[in-house]
Amino acid sequence: METQPEHVIEHVMKAYQELVAEIDQDVKRIREEYGRVPCPTDCFQCCLNTSTIPIGEVEARDLKIALDALPKQIREHIRQKAQRTIKILEAEGYTPENMVKDSGMEAIEVVKGKTFGECPMLIGGVCSVYEHRPVICRVWGYPIDNGKELACCKKTFIGQHKNYKPVKYADYWQRCKKLSEALGAVQKTPNCYLVIQLLSD
Ligand code: SF4
Ligand code: SF4
16 A cells, blocks of 8 residues: 555545445435335345456555454455465466556456456455445446446346436546545556455555
8 A cells, every 4th residue: 555644544534434425325315216225135246256346545445444354264265265366367467557457357357257256355145345345336236327328237227227317436436536546546456466465464
Protein backbone atom coordinates (compact mmCIF):
# COMPACT_ATOMS: atom_id res chain seq x y z
CA MET A 1 0.00 0.00 0.00
CA GLU A 2 1.08 3.60 -0.60
CA THR A 3 2.15 5.53 2.49
CA GLN A 4 0.41 8.83 3.18
CA PRO A 5 0.19 10.88 6.39
CA GLU A 6 -2.27 9.30 8.83
CA HIS A 7 -4.66 12.29 8.77
CA VAL A 8 -4.92 12.06 4.96
CA ILE A 9 -5.67 8.33 5.13
CA GLU A 10 -8.31 8.91 7.83
CA HIS A 11 -9.97 11.66 5.82
CA VAL A 12 -10.04 9.59 2.61
CA MET A 13 -11.32 6.45 4.34
CA LYS A 14 -14.09 8.47 6.02
CA ALA A 15 -15.10 9.73 2.56
CA TYR A 16 -15.05 6.12 1.30
CA GLN A 17 -17.35 5.03 4.14
CA GLU A 18 -19.74 7.84 3.17
CA LEU A 19 -19.60 6.69 -0.45
CA VAL A 20 -20.32 3.09 0.56
CA ALA A 21 -23.31 4.26 2.63
CA GLU A 22 -24.62 6.17 -0.39
CA ILE A 23 -24.19 3.11 -2.64
CA ASP A 24 -25.93 0.84 -0.13
CA GLN A 25 -28.79 3.35 0.07
CA ASP A 26 -29.13 3.45 -3.74
CA VAL A 27 -29.24 -0.36 -3.84
CA LYS A 28 -31.77 -0.43 -0.99
CA ARG A 29 -33.98 1.97 -2.98
CA ILE A 30 -34.23 -0.46 -5.92
CA ARG A 31 -34.61 -3.48 -3.63
CA GLU A 32 -37.57 -1.82 -1.89
CA GLU A 33 -39.15 -0.82 -5.21
CA TYR A 34 -38.68 -4.40 -6.45
CA GLY A 35 -40.07 -5.80 -3.19
CA ARG A 36 -37.38 -8.38 -2.40
CA VAL A 37 -33.73 -9.33 -2.74
CA PRO A 38 -33.39 -10.15 -6.46
CA CYS A 39 -30.78 -12.95 -6.11
CA PRO A 40 -31.76 -16.55 -5.31
CA THR A 41 -30.59 -17.28 -1.75
CA ASP A 42 -28.25 -20.09 -2.82
CA CYS A 43 -26.64 -18.23 -5.73
CA PHE A 44 -23.03 -17.00 -5.62
CA GLN A 45 -22.21 -17.44 -9.29
CA CYS A 46 -20.86 -13.92 -9.69
CA CYS A 47 -18.12 -14.67 -7.12
CA LEU A 48 -16.87 -17.63 -9.15
CA ASN A 49 -14.84 -15.77 -11.77
CA THR A 50 -13.48 -12.78 -9.92
CA SER A 51 -9.97 -13.88 -8.95
CA THR A 52 -8.40 -11.45 -11.44
CA ILE A 53 -10.64 -8.39 -11.06
CA PRO A 54 -8.67 -5.25 -10.22
CA ILE A 55 -9.41 -3.67 -6.84
CA GLY A 56 -8.61 -0.08 -5.87
CA GLU A 57 -6.62 1.18 -2.90
CA VAL A 58 -9.52 2.45 -0.78
CA GLU A 59 -11.41 -0.79 -1.32
CA ALA A 60 -8.25 -2.70 -0.39
CA ARG A 61 -7.87 -0.78 2.88
CA ASP A 62 -11.46 -1.54 3.75
CA LEU A 63 -11.06 -5.22 2.82
CA LYS A 64 -8.05 -5.43 5.10
CA ILE A 65 -10.24 -4.60 8.11
CA ALA A 66 -12.37 -7.67 7.32
CA LEU A 67 -9.42 -9.96 6.56
CA ASP A 68 -7.64 -8.99 9.79
CA ALA A 69 -10.75 -9.90 11.78
CA LEU A 70 -11.03 -13.44 10.34
CA PRO A 71 -9.81 -16.50 12.25
CA LYS A 72 -6.25 -17.55 11.41
CA GLN A 73 -7.37 -20.78 9.68
CA ILE A 74 -9.70 -18.92 7.34
CA ARG A 75 -7.01 -16.37 6.56
CA GLU A 76 -4.65 -19.22 5.69
CA HIS A 77 -7.30 -20.86 3.51
CA ILE A 78 -7.80 -17.58 1.63
CA ARG A 79 -4.05 -17.17 1.21
CA GLN A 80 -3.71 -20.67 -0.22
CA LYS A 81 -6.58 -20.14 -2.65
CA ALA A 82 -4.98 -16.93 -3.92
CA GLN A 83 -1.55 -18.56 -4.17
CA ARG A 84 -2.93 -21.42 -6.26
CA THR A 85 -4.53 -18.96 -8.66
CA ILE A 86 -1.34 -16.92 -8.98
CA LYS A 87 0.71 -20.06 -9.68
CA ILE A 88 -1.59 -21.02 -12.57
CA LEU A 89 -1.67 -17.50 -14.00
CA GLU A 90 2.09 -16.98 -13.78
CA ALA A 91 2.69 -20.32 -15.51
CA GLU A 92 0.71 -18.82 -18.40
CA GLY A 93 2.86 -15.68 -18.40
CA TYR A 94 0.49 -13.29 -16.60
CA THR A 95 1.72 -10.61 -14.21
CA PRO A 96 -0.26 -8.16 -12.05
CA GLU A 97 0.83 -5.35 -14.40
CA ASN A 98 -0.40 -6.94 -17.62
CA MET A 99 -3.58 -8.15 -15.89
CA VAL A 100 -4.83 -4.72 -14.80
CA LYS A 101 -4.50 -3.38 -18.35
CA ASP A 102 -7.67 -5.17 -19.46
CA SER A 103 -9.27 -5.48 -16.00
CA GLY A 104 -8.19 -9.13 -15.78
CA MET A 105 -10.51 -10.11 -18.65
CA GLU A 106 -7.98 -12.17 -20.62
CA ALA A 107 -6.42 -13.80 -17.55
CA ILE A 108 -9.78 -14.88 -16.15
CA GLU A 109 -10.30 -17.02 -19.26
CA VAL A 110 -7.38 -19.21 -18.06
CA VAL A 111 -9.08 -20.00 -14.75
CA LYS A 112 -12.77 -19.48 -15.56
CA GLY A 113 -15.10 -22.19 -14.26
CA LYS A 114 -12.36 -23.72 -12.11
CA THR A 115 -11.76 -23.27 -8.39
CA PHE A 116 -8.76 -21.01 -9.20
CA GLY A 117 -11.20 -18.59 -10.82
CA GLU A 118 -13.13 -18.07 -7.59
CA CYS A 119 -12.69 -15.01 -5.46
CA PRO A 120 -10.23 -16.16 -2.77
CA MET A 121 -12.50 -14.59 -0.15
CA LEU A 122 -15.45 -16.84 -1.07
CA ILE A 123 -15.54 -19.53 1.60
CA GLY A 124 -18.09 -22.34 1.31
CA GLY A 125 -20.29 -20.24 -0.95
CA VAL A 126 -20.27 -17.28 1.45
CA CYS A 127 -18.41 -13.96 1.17
CA SER A 128 -16.05 -13.90 4.15
CA VAL A 129 -15.61 -10.11 3.92
CA TYR A 130 -19.24 -9.19 3.17
CA GLU A 131 -19.52 -5.94 5.18
CA HIS A 132 -16.28 -4.72 3.59
CA ARG A 133 -16.71 -6.08 0.05
CA PRO A 134 -15.63 -3.97 -2.96
CA VAL A 135 -17.97 -1.57 -4.76
CA ILE A 136 -18.86 -3.85 -7.70
CA CYS A 137 -19.89 -6.61 -5.27
CA ARG A 138 -22.30 -4.17 -3.60
CA VAL A 139 -24.18 -3.35 -6.80
CA TRP A 140 -24.07 -6.46 -8.98
CA GLY A 141 -27.47 -8.12 -9.23
CA TYR A 142 -29.20 -4.73 -9.60
CA PRO A 143 -29.62 -2.67 -12.79
CA ILE A 144 -26.53 -0.44 -13.05
CA ASP A 145 -25.48 2.45 -15.25
CA ASN A 146 -21.88 1.53 -16.03
CA GLY A 147 -21.25 4.64 -18.10
CA LYS A 148 -21.68 2.78 -21.40
CA GLU A 149 -24.93 0.90 -20.96
CA LEU A 150 -27.58 -0.33 -18.59
CA ALA A 151 -26.13 -3.58 -17.26
CA CYS A 152 -27.57 -6.25 -14.99
CA CYS A 153 -26.90 -9.82 -13.96
CA LYS A 154 -28.72 -12.12 -16.40
CA LYS A 155 -30.35 -13.97 -13.49
CA THR A 156 -32.04 -10.95 -11.91
CA PHE A 157 -34.67 -8.40 -12.99
CA ILE A 158 -35.31 -10.56 -16.08
CA GLY A 159 -37.22 -8.45 -18.61
CA GLN A 160 -37.64 -5.73 -15.98
CA HIS A 161 -34.29 -4.05 -15.53
CA LYS A 162 -35.33 -1.07 -17.65
CA ASN A 163 -38.26 -0.38 -15.30
CA TYR A 164 -35.96 0.89 -12.55
CA LYS A 165 -33.73 3.93 -12.23
CA PRO A 166 -30.29 2.23 -12.31
CA VAL A 167 -27.66 2.36 -9.59
CA LYS A 168 -25.16 5.11 -10.54
CA TYR A 169 -22.22 2.72 -10.73
CA ALA A 170 -20.10 4.78 -13.17
CA ASP A 171 -20.35 7.79 -10.88
CA TYR A 172 -19.56 5.75 -7.76
CA TRP A 173 -16.62 4.05 -9.44
CA GLN A 174 -15.13 7.41 -10.56
CA ARG A 175 -15.43 8.76 -7.01
CA CYS A 176 -13.86 5.60 -5.61
CA LYS A 177 -10.98 5.94 -8.10
CA LYS A 178 -10.41 9.58 -7.07
CA LEU A 179 -10.24 8.56 -3.41
CA SER A 180 -7.60 5.94 -4.22
CA GLU A 181 -5.67 8.58 -6.16
CA ALA A 182 -5.81 10.86 -3.13
CA LEU A 183 -3.89 8.11 -1.34
CA GLY A 184 -1.29 8.20 -4.10
CA ALA A 185 -2.45 4.97 -5.70
CA VAL A 186 -3.04 5.16 -9.43
CA GLN A 187 -2.79 1.43 -10.06
CA LYS A 188 -5.35 -1.16 -9.04
CA THR A 189 -4.30 -4.68 -7.99
CA PRO A 190 -5.77 -7.97 -9.25
CA ASN A 191 -7.84 -9.65 -6.54
CA CYS A 192 -5.59 -12.73 -6.00
CA TYR A 193 -2.43 -10.60 -5.68
CA LEU A 194 -4.14 -8.07 -3.45
CA VAL A 195 -5.31 -10.75 -1.03
CA ILE A 196 -1.75 -12.06 -0.60
CA GLN A 197 -0.51 -8.50 -0.06
CA LEU A 198 -3.20 -7.69 2.51
CA LEU A 199 -2.66 -10.92 4.43
CA SER A 200 1.09 -10.27 4.55
CA ASP A 201 0.94 -6.63 5.78
S1 SF4 B 1 -15.46 -10.02 -2.19
FE1 SF4 B 1 -17.16 -11.29 -1.55
S2 SF4 B 1 -18.89 -10.63 -2.84
FE2 SF4 B 1 -17.01 -9.91 -3.82
S3 SF4 B 1 -16.43 -11.51 -5.30
FE3 SF4 B 1 -15.36 -11.93 -3.35
S4 SF4 B 1 -16.68 -13.34 -2.27
FE4 SF4 B 1 -17.91 -12.40 -3.87
S1 SF4 C 1 -25.84 -11.15 -8.94
FE1 SF4 C 1 -26.52 -12.83 -10.23
S2 SF4 C 1 -24.89 -14.36 -10.14
FE2 SF4 C 1 -24.62 -12.94 -8.40
S3 SF4 C 1 -25.69 -13.85 -6.67
FE3 SF4 C 1 -27.13 -12.49 -7.70
S4 SF4 C 1 -28.22 -13.79 -9.15
FE4 SF4 C 1 -26.39 -14.90 -8.54
